[in-house]
Amino acid sequence: MCNTNETTPKQRVLSCIQPSGLLTLGNYLGALKNWTQMQSQFDCTFAVADLHAITVRQEPAKLRSQIYSTFALLLALGIDPEQNTVFIQSQVPYHTALSWVLSCYTQFGEMSRMTQFKDKSAKHPDNINVGLFSYPVLMAADILLYQPAFVPVGADQKQHLEIARDIALRFNHLYGDVFTVPEAYIPKTGARIMSLQDPAKKMSKSDDNANSWIAILDSKDDIIRKFKRAVTDSDSCVRMSPDKPGVSNLITIYGAVTGKTADEVEREFEGKGYGDFKLAVGEAVADTLAPIKQRHDEIIKDKKELERLYKAGAEKASRTAAKTYFKVMKKVGFVL
Numbered sequence: 001m002c003n004t005n006e007t008t009p010k011q012r013v014l015s016c017i018q019p020s021g022l023l024t025l026g027n028y029l030g031a032l033k034n035w036t037q038m039q040s041q042f043d044c045t046f047a048v049a050d051l052h053a054i055t056v057r058q059e060p061a062k063l064r065s066q067i068y069s070t071f072a073l074l075l076a077l078g079i080d081p082e083q084n085t086v087f088i089q090s091q092v093p094y095h096t097a098l099s100w101v102l103s104c105y106t107q108f109g110e111m112s113r114m115t116q117f118k119d120k121s122a123k124h125p126d127n128i129n130v131g132l133f134s135y136p137v138l139m140a141a142d143i144l145l146y147q148p149a150f151v152p153v154g155a156d157q158k159q160h161l162e163i164a165r166d167i168a169l170r171f172n173h174l175y176g177d178v179f180t181v182p183e184a185y186i187p188k189t190g191a192r193i194m195s196l197q198d199p200a201k202k203m204s205k206s207d208d209n210a211n212s213w214i215a216i217l218d219s220k221d222d223i224i225r226k227f228k229r230a231v232t233d234s235d236s237c238v239r240m241s242p243d244k245p246g247v248s249n250l251i252t253i254y255g256a257v258t259g260k261t262a263d264e265v266e267r268e269f270e271g272k273g274y275g276d277f278k279l280a281v282g283e284a285v286a287d288t289l290a291p292i293k294q295r296h297d298e299i300i301k302d303k304k305e306l307e308r309l310y311k312a313g314a315e316k317a318s319r320t321a322a323k324t325y326f327k328v329m330k331k332v333g334f335v336l
Ligand code: ATP
Pocket: 016, 017, 018, 019, 020, 021, 024, 026, 027, 028, 029, 030, 031, 032, 152, 153, 154, 155, 156, 157, 190, 191, 192, 193, 194, 202, 203, 204, 205, 206, 207
Protein backbone atom coordinates (compact mmCIF):
# COMPACT_ATOMS: atom_id res chain seq x y z
CA MET A 1 0.00 0.00 0.00
CA CYS A 2 1.29 3.50 -0.71
CA ASN A 3 2.16 5.81 2.11
CA THR A 4 -0.06 8.82 1.52
CA ASN A 5 1.82 10.85 4.15
CA GLU A 6 5.02 10.72 2.17
CA THR A 7 6.16 14.18 1.08
CA THR A 8 9.03 14.99 -1.24
CA PRO A 9 11.87 16.63 0.72
CA LYS A 10 12.29 20.36 0.11
CA GLN A 11 15.16 21.38 -2.15
CA ARG A 12 18.06 23.01 -0.35
CA VAL A 13 19.04 26.66 -0.68
CA LEU A 14 22.20 28.30 0.67
CA SER A 15 23.43 31.86 0.79
CA CYS A 16 25.74 34.04 2.89
CA ILE A 17 26.25 37.71 3.55
CA GLN A 18 29.40 39.50 4.70
CA PRO A 19 29.37 41.56 7.91
CA SER A 20 31.77 44.00 6.26
CA GLY A 21 29.71 47.07 7.13
CA LEU A 22 26.12 48.09 7.70
CA LEU A 23 23.88 46.06 5.41
CA THR A 24 22.39 48.19 2.64
CA LEU A 25 19.21 48.55 0.68
CA GLY A 26 21.13 46.81 -2.15
CA ASN A 27 21.73 43.78 0.08
CA TYR A 28 18.07 43.81 1.07
CA LEU A 29 16.56 44.11 -2.41
CA GLY A 30 19.19 42.01 -4.18
CA ALA A 31 19.44 39.20 -1.66
CA LEU A 32 17.82 39.29 1.77
CA LYS A 33 14.24 39.94 0.68
CA ASN A 34 14.49 36.85 -1.47
CA TRP A 35 15.85 34.78 1.41
CA THR A 36 12.81 35.44 3.60
CA GLN A 37 10.46 34.58 0.76
CA MET A 38 12.23 31.30 0.04
CA GLN A 39 11.89 29.77 3.50
CA SER A 40 8.39 28.39 3.03
CA GLN A 41 9.32 26.58 -0.15
CA PHE A 42 12.91 25.46 0.49
CA ASP A 43 15.16 23.98 3.15
CA CYS A 44 17.29 27.10 3.75
CA THR A 45 20.80 27.56 5.13
CA PHE A 46 21.98 31.14 5.64
CA ALA A 47 25.27 32.33 7.08
CA VAL A 48 27.11 35.47 8.10
CA ALA A 49 30.31 35.24 6.00
CA ASP A 50 32.68 36.78 8.53
CA LEU A 51 35.76 34.99 7.11
CA HIS A 52 35.17 36.73 3.80
CA ALA A 53 34.96 40.11 5.53
CA ILE A 54 38.64 40.07 6.60
CA THR A 55 39.82 40.10 2.96
CA VAL A 56 39.52 43.85 3.58
CA ARG A 57 41.10 45.19 6.79
CA GLN A 58 38.55 45.33 9.63
CA GLU A 59 38.78 46.85 13.08
CA PRO A 60 38.25 43.93 15.56
CA ALA A 61 35.65 45.53 17.88
CA LYS A 62 33.70 46.90 14.93
CA LEU A 63 33.81 43.58 13.09
CA ARG A 64 32.49 41.75 16.16
CA SER A 65 29.59 44.17 16.53
CA GLN A 66 28.79 43.91 12.80
CA ILE A 67 28.73 40.10 13.03
CA TYR A 68 26.19 40.29 15.88
CA SER A 69 24.19 42.92 14.06
CA THR A 70 24.13 40.99 10.78
CA PHE A 71 23.03 37.80 12.54
CA ALA A 72 20.31 39.77 14.39
CA LEU A 73 19.20 41.34 11.13
CA LEU A 74 18.64 37.94 9.54
CA LEU A 75 16.31 37.09 12.42
CA ALA A 76 14.68 40.54 12.23
CA LEU A 77 13.87 39.93 8.58
CA GLY A 78 11.76 37.01 9.70
CA ILE A 79 14.13 34.14 8.95
CA ASP A 80 13.13 31.40 11.38
CA PRO A 81 16.22 29.77 12.93
CA GLU A 82 14.24 26.67 13.99
CA GLN A 83 12.89 25.93 10.55
CA ASN A 84 16.14 26.90 8.75
CA THR A 85 19.85 26.80 9.53
CA VAL A 86 21.28 30.22 10.38
CA PHE A 87 24.90 30.46 11.53
CA ILE A 88 28.20 32.33 11.55
CA GLN A 89 30.70 30.98 8.99
CA SER A 90 33.83 31.06 11.20
CA GLN A 91 32.11 28.84 13.76
CA VAL A 92 32.02 25.92 11.33
CA PRO A 93 35.68 25.02 10.60
CA TYR A 94 34.79 22.77 7.63
CA HIS A 95 34.54 25.92 5.46
CA THR A 96 38.23 26.79 5.69
CA ALA A 97 39.23 23.13 5.61
CA LEU A 98 37.32 22.40 2.39
CA SER A 99 38.49 25.69 0.90
CA TRP A 100 42.11 24.47 0.99
CA VAL A 101 41.22 21.24 -0.79
CA LEU A 102 39.18 23.07 -3.43
CA SER A 103 41.95 25.61 -4.01
CA CYS A 104 44.06 22.73 -5.32
CA TYR A 105 41.37 22.11 -7.95
CA THR A 106 41.12 25.75 -9.03
CA GLN A 107 43.32 27.36 -11.65
CA PHE A 108 45.19 30.61 -11.13
CA GLY A 109 44.03 31.78 -14.56
CA GLU A 110 40.32 31.37 -13.86
CA MET A 111 40.64 33.26 -10.57
CA SER A 112 42.51 36.11 -12.26
CA ARG A 113 39.41 36.91 -14.32
CA MET A 114 37.19 37.73 -11.32
CA THR A 115 35.92 41.30 -11.62
CA GLN A 116 35.36 41.70 -7.86
CA PHE A 117 39.05 40.93 -7.26
CA LYS A 118 40.03 43.52 -9.86
CA ASP A 119 37.66 46.13 -8.35
CA LYS A 120 38.69 45.49 -4.76
CA SER A 121 42.41 45.41 -5.48
CA ALA A 122 42.09 48.73 -7.29
CA LYS A 123 40.28 50.11 -4.23
CA HIS A 124 42.80 48.75 -1.70
CA PRO A 125 46.15 48.89 -3.57
CA ASP A 126 48.05 48.64 -0.28
CA ASN A 127 46.40 45.37 0.73
CA ILE A 128 46.03 43.03 -2.25
CA ASN A 129 46.18 39.94 -0.07
CA VAL A 130 46.03 36.31 -1.16
CA GLY A 131 42.69 35.90 0.66
CA LEU A 132 41.14 38.55 -1.58
CA PHE A 133 42.34 36.57 -4.59
CA SER A 134 41.13 33.18 -3.35
CA TYR A 135 37.85 34.57 -1.95
CA PRO A 136 35.71 32.71 -4.54
CA VAL A 137 37.23 29.35 -3.47
CA LEU A 138 36.09 29.92 0.12
CA MET A 139 32.71 30.91 -1.29
CA ALA A 140 32.65 27.66 -3.32
CA ALA A 141 33.39 25.73 -0.10
CA ASP A 142 30.55 27.58 1.71
CA ILE A 143 28.19 26.47 -1.00
CA LEU A 144 29.34 22.96 -1.88
CA LEU A 145 29.51 21.75 1.76
CA TYR A 146 25.71 22.01 1.98
CA GLN A 147 24.82 20.49 -1.43
CA PRO A 148 22.24 23.20 -2.27
CA ALA A 149 20.18 23.19 -5.46
CA PHE A 150 19.96 27.01 -5.50
CA VAL A 151 22.05 29.96 -4.32
CA PRO A 152 20.09 33.23 -4.05
CA VAL A 153 22.45 36.15 -4.73
CA GLY A 154 22.46 39.56 -6.40
CA ALA A 155 23.65 39.80 -10.03
CA ASP A 156 27.15 40.90 -8.90
CA GLN A 157 27.84 37.39 -7.54
CA LYS A 158 27.04 35.51 -10.75
CA GLN A 159 30.68 35.16 -11.71
CA HIS A 160 31.61 33.70 -8.31
CA LEU A 161 28.79 31.22 -8.56
CA GLU A 162 30.03 30.12 -11.97
CA ILE A 163 33.41 29.31 -10.40
CA ALA A 164 31.70 27.25 -7.68
CA ARG A 165 29.85 25.32 -10.39
CA ASP A 166 33.05 24.79 -12.40
CA ILE A 167 34.92 23.50 -9.34
CA ALA A 168 32.03 21.14 -8.49
CA LEU A 169 31.88 19.79 -12.06
CA ARG A 170 35.66 19.30 -12.17
CA PHE A 171 35.71 17.49 -8.85
CA ASN A 172 32.73 15.30 -9.79
CA HIS A 173 34.40 14.45 -13.08
CA LEU A 174 37.47 13.16 -11.21
CA TYR A 175 35.83 11.44 -8.24
CA GLY A 176 32.16 10.72 -9.07
CA ASP A 177 29.08 12.54 -7.82
CA VAL A 178 30.40 14.27 -4.71
CA PHE A 179 28.86 17.73 -5.08
CA THR A 180 25.46 19.00 -6.18
CA VAL A 181 26.06 21.54 -8.96
CA PRO A 182 24.11 24.61 -7.77
CA GLU A 183 22.09 27.10 -9.80
CA ALA A 184 22.12 30.86 -9.16
CA TYR A 185 18.78 32.28 -8.06
CA ILE A 186 18.80 35.96 -9.01
CA PRO A 187 15.77 38.19 -8.33
CA LYS A 188 14.05 39.82 -11.33
CA THR A 189 13.76 43.24 -9.71
CA GLY A 190 16.40 44.77 -7.48
CA ALA A 191 19.18 42.38 -8.55
CA ARG A 192 21.51 45.32 -9.01
CA ILE A 193 20.93 48.47 -7.00
CA MET A 194 23.41 51.21 -7.88
CA SER A 195 25.20 53.79 -5.73
CA LEU A 196 23.15 56.95 -5.08
CA GLN A 197 26.25 59.07 -5.75
CA ASP A 198 27.69 57.23 -8.76
CA PRO A 199 25.08 55.16 -10.58
CA ALA A 200 27.83 53.44 -12.60
CA LYS A 201 28.88 51.57 -9.43
CA LYS A 202 26.82 49.10 -7.41
CA MET A 203 25.56 50.25 -4.02
CA SER A 204 28.09 48.77 -1.62
CA LYS A 205 28.27 48.80 2.17
CA SER A 206 32.03 49.17 2.02
CA ASP A 207 31.81 52.42 0.01
CA ASP A 208 33.46 55.19 2.04
CA ASN A 209 30.85 57.76 0.99
CA ALA A 210 27.88 57.14 3.33
CA ASN A 211 25.62 59.18 1.01
CA SER A 212 26.04 56.55 -1.68
CA TRP A 213 24.22 53.83 0.25
CA ILE A 214 21.14 53.41 2.40
CA ALA A 215 21.72 51.19 5.43
CA ILE A 216 18.81 48.95 6.45
CA LEU A 217 19.29 50.46 9.92
CA ASP A 218 19.36 54.13 8.78
CA SER A 219 16.82 56.51 10.37
CA LYS A 220 13.90 57.84 8.28
CA ASP A 221 15.49 61.31 8.23
CA ASP A 222 18.81 59.96 6.95
CA ILE A 223 17.07 57.91 4.28
CA ILE A 224 15.08 60.88 3.00
CA ARG A 225 18.14 63.15 3.10
CA LYS A 226 20.25 60.66 1.12
CA PHE A 227 17.57 60.25 -1.56
CA LYS A 228 17.22 64.04 -1.84
CA ARG A 229 20.95 64.22 -2.57
CA ALA A 230 20.94 61.29 -5.00
CA VAL A 231 22.65 62.05 -8.31
CA THR A 232 20.19 62.39 -11.21
CA ASP A 233 20.52 64.42 -14.41
CA SER A 234 19.70 67.85 -15.73
CA ASP A 235 16.25 67.24 -17.21
CA SER A 236 13.48 66.41 -14.75
CA CYS A 237 11.60 63.63 -16.43
CA VAL A 238 11.04 60.41 -14.44
CA ARG A 239 11.84 57.89 -17.16
CA MET A 240 13.80 54.63 -17.29
CA SER A 241 16.60 54.98 -19.83
CA PRO A 242 20.27 53.94 -20.23
CA ASP A 243 21.23 57.61 -20.57
CA LYS A 244 19.53 58.38 -17.22
CA PRO A 245 21.24 55.87 -14.90
CA GLY A 246 20.59 57.82 -11.67
CA VAL A 247 16.85 58.19 -12.26
CA SER A 248 16.59 54.63 -13.58
CA ASN A 249 18.15 53.37 -10.35
CA LEU A 250 15.59 55.32 -8.30
CA ILE A 251 12.76 53.88 -10.44
CA THR A 252 14.14 50.36 -9.82
CA ILE A 253 14.27 51.01 -6.07
CA TYR A 254 10.79 52.53 -5.91
CA GLY A 255 9.40 49.68 -8.03
CA ALA A 256 11.09 47.06 -5.85
CA VAL A 257 9.71 48.43 -2.57
CA THR A 258 6.20 49.23 -3.83
CA GLY A 259 5.77 46.27 -6.20
CA LYS A 260 5.06 48.65 -9.13
CA THR A 261 6.44 48.15 -12.64
CA ALA A 262 8.70 50.79 -14.22
CA ASP A 263 5.79 51.82 -16.52
CA GLU A 264 3.52 52.34 -13.54
CA VAL A 265 6.17 54.43 -11.77
CA GLU A 266 6.71 56.59 -14.87
CA ARG A 267 2.94 57.19 -15.15
CA GLU A 268 2.61 58.02 -11.45
CA PHE A 269 5.25 60.77 -11.73
CA GLU A 270 4.34 62.12 -15.17
CA GLY A 271 4.56 65.91 -15.09
CA LYS A 272 6.11 65.92 -11.62
CA GLY A 273 9.68 66.95 -10.90
CA TYR A 274 12.58 65.07 -9.34
CA GLY A 275 11.92 66.70 -5.95
CA ASP A 276 8.52 64.99 -5.56
CA PHE A 277 9.87 61.73 -6.93
CA LYS A 278 12.90 61.59 -4.64
CA LEU A 279 10.75 62.32 -1.60
CA ALA A 280 8.32 59.54 -2.55
CA VAL A 281 11.20 57.07 -3.01
CA GLY A 282 12.69 58.07 0.36
CA GLU A 283 9.38 57.66 2.16
CA ALA A 284 8.56 54.33 0.55
CA VAL A 285 12.02 52.96 1.41
CA ALA A 286 11.88 54.29 4.99
CA ASP A 287 8.42 52.72 5.52
CA THR A 288 9.71 49.36 4.24
CA LEU A 289 12.82 49.35 6.43
CA ALA A 290 11.38 50.81 9.68
CA PRO A 291 9.79 47.59 11.04
CA ILE A 292 12.98 45.61 10.25
CA LYS A 293 15.10 48.13 12.15
CA GLN A 294 12.73 48.04 15.10
CA ARG A 295 12.88 44.22 15.35
CA HIS A 296 16.69 44.26 14.94
CA ASP A 297 17.05 46.75 17.81
CA GLU A 298 14.97 44.49 20.08
CA ILE A 299 16.82 41.28 19.14
CA ILE A 300 20.31 42.73 19.53
CA LYS A 301 19.57 43.69 23.16
CA ASP A 302 19.26 40.05 24.24
CA LYS A 303 22.88 38.85 23.81
CA LYS A 304 22.26 35.58 25.71
CA GLU A 305 19.48 34.49 23.38
CA LEU A 306 21.50 35.60 20.37
CA GLU A 307 24.42 33.46 21.54
CA ARG A 308 22.13 30.46 22.09
CA LEU A 309 20.81 30.83 18.55
CA TYR A 310 24.14 31.20 16.74
CA LYS A 311 25.67 28.29 18.65
CA ALA A 312 22.70 26.05 17.87
CA GLY A 313 22.93 27.19 14.23
CA ALA A 314 26.62 26.29 14.03
CA GLU A 315 25.97 22.83 15.45
CA LYS A 316 23.18 22.19 12.97
CA ALA A 317 25.32 23.44 10.07
CA SER A 318 28.32 21.35 11.19
CA ARG A 319 26.30 18.14 11.03
CA THR A 320 25.52 18.70 7.34
CA ALA A 321 28.94 20.13 6.44
CA ALA A 322 30.83 17.23 8.07
CA LYS A 323 29.12 14.69 5.79
CA THR A 324 30.35 16.40 2.63
CA TYR A 325 33.77 17.21 4.07
CA PHE A 326 34.61 13.62 5.08
CA LYS A 327 33.34 12.32 1.76
CA VAL A 328 35.75 14.70 0.00
CA MET A 329 38.65 13.68 2.26
CA LYS A 330 38.04 10.03 1.48
CA LYS A 331 37.75 10.60 -2.28
CA VAL A 332 40.99 12.59 -2.41
CA GLY A 333 42.85 9.85 -0.56
CA PHE A 334 43.34 11.16 2.95
CA VAL A 335 43.35 8.76 5.90
CA LEU A 336 40.18 9.08 8.01
P1 ATP B 1 31.02 44.70 0.09
O1 ATP B 1 30.60 46.09 -0.17
O2 ATP B 1 31.67 44.50 1.40
O3 ATP B 1 31.74 44.09 -1.05
P2 ATP B 1 28.39 43.96 -0.61
O4 ATP B 1 27.55 45.10 -0.17
O5 ATP B 1 28.67 43.79 -2.03
O6 ATP B 1 29.72 43.89 0.23
P3 ATP B 1 27.92 41.21 0.11
O7 ATP B 1 27.90 40.84 1.52
O8 ATP B 1 29.14 40.89 -0.64
O9 ATP B 1 27.60 42.75 -0.04
O10 ATP B 1 26.67 40.65 -0.63
C1 ATP B 1 25.55 40.13 -0.01
C2 ATP B 1 24.46 39.90 -1.00
O11 ATP B 1 23.90 41.15 -1.39
C3 ATP B 1 24.91 39.23 -2.29
O12 ATP B 1 23.94 38.29 -2.69
C4 ATP B 1 25.01 40.34 -3.27
O13 ATP B 1 24.77 39.89 -4.58
C5 ATP B 1 23.89 41.24 -2.80
N1 ATP B 1 24.18 42.62 -3.15
C6 ATP B 1 25.20 43.37 -2.71
N2 ATP B 1 25.17 44.60 -3.22
C7 ATP B 1 24.06 44.64 -4.03
C8 ATP B 1 23.48 45.64 -4.85
N3 ATP B 1 24.00 46.84 -4.94
N4 ATP B 1 22.36 45.33 -5.55
C9 ATP B 1 21.82 44.12 -5.44
N5 ATP B 1 22.32 43.12 -4.69
C10 ATP B 1 23.42 43.36 -3.99
